[in-house]
Amino acid sequence: MKTINQFLGLLGVLLAFSACNEDPTYFTLEDQPDAMHVKASASELVLSKAQEEEAAITFSWDEAQSPVESYDSITYALRLYATDTKSDNHTDYIPLGSKRELSFTHKELNAIVARWVPAGTPVSVTAQVVGTVNNEVRYVKPESSTVEFRVTGYEKNPTYLYLHMKDEATGTERVERLTQRQLGSGIYEGTYSLSPCGYYFTTSATDAYPAYGQAEGEKMSYVTEGEVRSFTNTVNGTRTFIVDTNNDFMDCRVKNIVQLPTPETIRLCGNGCSVGWDPGSAEGLFTIENPRYPYIFSWTGDFNADGELKVNTGTGWGDQFFFAPVEKADPAVDHRLYNFRSQGAGGDVKWVVRSSGRYKFSLCLDADDMWTSFEPVQ
Numbered sequence: 001m002k003t004i005n006q007f008l009g010l011l012g013v014l015l016a017f018s019a020c021n022e023d024p025t026y027f028t029l030e031d032q033p034d035a036m037h038v039k040a041s042a043s044e045l046v047l048s049k050a051q052e053e054e055a056a057i058t059f060s061w062d063e064a065q066s067p068v069e070s071y072d073s074i075t076y077a078l079r080l081y082a083t084d085t086k087s088d089n090h091t092d093y094i095p096l097g098s099k100r101e102l103s104f105t106h107k108e109l110n111a112i113v114a115r116w117v118p119a120g121t122p123v124s125v126t127a128q129v130v131g132t133v134n135n136e137v138r139y140v141k142p143e144s145s146t147v148e149f150r151v152t153g154y155e156k157n158p159t160y161l162y163l164h165m166k167d168e169a170t171g172t173e174r175v176e177r178l179t180q181r182q183l184g185s186g187i188y189e190g191t192y193s194l195s196p197c198g199y200y201f202t203t204s205a206t207d208a209y210p211a212y213g214q215a216e217g218e219k220m221s222y223v224t225e226g227e228v229r230s231f232t233n234t235v236n237g238t239r240t241f242i243v244d245t246n247n248d249f250m251d252c253r254v255k256n257i258v259q260l261p262t263p264e265t266i267r268l269c270g271n272g273c274s275v276g277w278d279p280g281s282a283e284g285l286f287t288i289e290n291p292r293y294p295y296i297f298s299w300t301g302d303f304n305a306d307g308e309l310k311v312n313t314g315t316g317w318g319d320q321f322f323f324a325p326v327e328k329a330d331p332a333v334d335h336r337l338y339n340f341r342s343q344g345a346g347g348d349v350k351w352v353v354r355s356s357g358r359y360k361f362s363l364c365l366d367a368d369d370m371w372t373s374f375e376p377v378q
Contacts (some may be wrong), residue, residue, distance in 0.1 A: 031141060032064075032065075032067065032141055032142070032143040033143075034144065034145045035063070035064055035065045035143065036062050036063070036064050036129055036131055036143060036145035037061060037062050037145060038059055038061040038127060038129045038145040038147045039059070039060055039061065039147060040057055040058075040059055040127060040147045040149045041057055041058040041059075041060075042057050042149060043149050043150070044149065044150050044151075045057060045109070045149065045150070045151040045152065046151075046152045047109060047110045047113075047151060047152065047153050048106055049110075049155075049156070049222065050210070050222060050224045051106045052106045052110070052247075053106075054105060054106060055103045055104070055105055056103075056104055056105055056106040056108075056109050057103065057104055057109065057149065057151075058101060058102070058103040058104075059078060059101065059102050059127050059129070059147070060100060060101045061076075061129050061145060062100070063100065064131030064133070064143045066133045066135065066140065067133075067140060068133065068135045068137075068140060069135060072133050072134055072135045073098070074098065074131050074132065074133060074134070075095070075096070075097055075098060075131070075134060076095075076096045076098070076099065076130065076131050077093040077094060077095050077096060077129070077130050078093065078094050078096060078102050078127060078130075079091045079092065079093045079128050079130075080112060080125055080126070080127055081125070081126055081128065082116045082117075082123055082124070082125060082126075083124040083125060083126045083148055084124060085116070086126070089115070091112060093130065106154075107247075109151060109153075110153045110154055110156060113125065113151055113153045114153050114156060117153070119153050119154055120152060120153070120154070120155070121152065121153075122150050122152045123150065123151060123153075124149075124150050125148070125149055125151055126146050126147070127146065127147050127148075127149070128144060129145045129146075130142045130143070130144050131143040131144075131145075156186070157180070157183075157184055157185070157186040157245065158203045159180065159183070160178060160179060160180075160188070160203075160205075161177075161188040161201045161202070161203060161212070161243055161245075162175055162177055162178070162201060162202045162203070162204065162205050163175065163177070163178055163190060163192075163201055163241060164200055164201070164202060165194075165197045165233075166197055166198050166199070167195060167196075167197050168195070168196040168197050169195070169196065175205060176190055177190065177205070178190040178201070181288070181291040181294060182291045186244065186245040186246045187244045187245070187246070187291040187292050188241075188242075188243045188245070189240060189241060189243070189291070189294055190240070190241050191239070191240040191241075191257070192238070192241070193237070193238050194235060194236065194237060194238070194239050195236050196232075196233060196234050196235070196236070197232075197233050198230035198231065198232055198233075199230060199231050199233060200212060200213045200214070200228050200229070200230045200231065201213075201220075201243060201252070208228075209223065209224050209225060210222060210223065211224075211228040212228075212243070212245065212252070213227075213229040213230060213231075214229045214230065214231045214252075215229075218251040218252055219250060219251050220245075220250050220251060220252055222245075231252060233254065237256070238256075239254050239255065239256055240254070240255045240256075240257045240294065240295075241253075242254075242255060242292065244292055249292070255295060255366055255368075256366065256367040256368050257295045257365055257366060257367065258295070258339060258340075258365040258366075258367050258370070260313055260340075261313045261319070261320065262313065262314065264288065264294075264297075265285070265313070266285075266311050266312065266313055266322065266363070267280065267284035267285055267286070267311065267312045267315075268284040268299045268309060268311055268312075269281065269311075269312055270307060270310055270350065270351075271304065271307040271308055272303055272304050272306075272308050272309040272352065272353040273299075273304065273307065273309060273361075274301050274303075274304075275301075279312045279314070279315060279316055279317055279319065280312070280314075280315030280316060284299065284312075285299070286298060286299045286311075286363065287299070295364060295366045296363070296364050296365070297362065297365060298360050298361065298362040298363075299360070299361050299362075300358070300359070300360040300361075301358065301359075302356075302358055303353045303355075303356060303358070303359050303361075304353060304356050305353055305354060305355055306352065306354075307352070307353050308350040308351065308353075309324075309331065309350060309351040309352075310322065310324070310348075310350050310351070311340075311363065313340050320340045320342050321340060321341070321342075322337065322340045322363060323338075323341070323343075323346065323347075323348070323349040323350065324349045324350055324351040324352075325337070325338060327347075327350070328351075328352040329349075330351070330354050331351045331353065331361060331372060331374035332355070332359075332374040335371045335374075336372070337363060337364070337370040337372045338370065339367070357376060358376065358377045358378075359374055359375060359377060360373070360375050360377050361373075361374050362374075362375075
């Protein structure tokens with residue numbers, strides 16, 4: 001009996017090893033045949049900034065079919081991907097509910113392909129529609145349908161803009177280059193000495209188009225042919241052009257910004273903040289946070305109740321400072337600001353912080369509208 005039991009045990013082990021050598025069987029879902037047959041309204045596209053709000057391409061498809069119940073609802077989603085680099089370059093799926101059509105404007109499509117290839121480079125793009133069967137009992141593998149097209153995008157934000165000025169008195173023409181403080185922001189600026197003149201902007205130093213001219217007031221129009229309407233400047237002196245080409249603003253502002261001894265450099269100091277009494281500390285440097293407002297300087301940090309503050313334009317005590325409007329002014333209450341001066345031209349007048357905490361202290365250096373703000377930060 002012992003021999004029989006040993007034999008049966010050995011046989012069980014051999015059968016177990018034999019089973020381990022067999023290929024595992026996995027459950028698989030059947031692919032659904034493509035009943036949607038997605039179509040694109042164009043097979044080749046050259047996108048245009050001048051038409052950016054117009055529809056560039058429309059995708060439409062037939063209704064997907066449920067293999068379970070004919071009354072099952074179907075929901076759809078669509079995504080785009082670069083045909084040759086699908087895994088790296090693709091959009092998220094856009095949920096569409098029961099809709100069976102989707103359009104992209106020139107602007108929307110350009111924003112997508114601009115992340116995949118440089119402007120002016122044709123790229124093959126695939127649109128994939130996925131139809132999902134909503135059945136409460138049985139899961140059905142989503143149906144997929146694709147269509148391919150080629151698209152060439154435009155340069156949304158050129159590196160520079162070019163300011164074209166024509167002197168009102170002499171007729172002399174002059175071209176200056178505006179730069180972006182933040183590349184890709186579409187906001188350009190430049191500071192120049194001006195006299196009364198007419199002016200407009202182009203995206204090229206040598207080509208007449210595309211151009212930005214005046215639409216109404218500070219608003220601009222984008223022009224690819226024909227007349228470019230000039231803005232008019234009536235002042236003499238140094239001014240800063242701030243040109244915002246984004247659709248939300250699309251404007252040109254000319255600002256009289258305070259010209260600092262060292263451009264764009266001011267420092268906070270005092271025992272009312274964590275910097276302490278070091279007039280040249282890098283810790284106290286203010287920053288310009290928003291390229292649309294290059295005249296607003298801010299410092300965010302820890303402030304101490306009953307401590308004093310002033311703002312240096314240099315690195316030492318002999319430099320000129322921005323002082324408080326009155327002795328012991330509360331920066332959270334009194335928002336007046338006057339231009340920088342030496343201590344001897346009005347005394348060592350400092351702000352005094354009333355409450356400890358983390359705040360953002362900002363100075364607006366628009367010479368025509370100077371002010372401060374002192375806001376708590378979470």
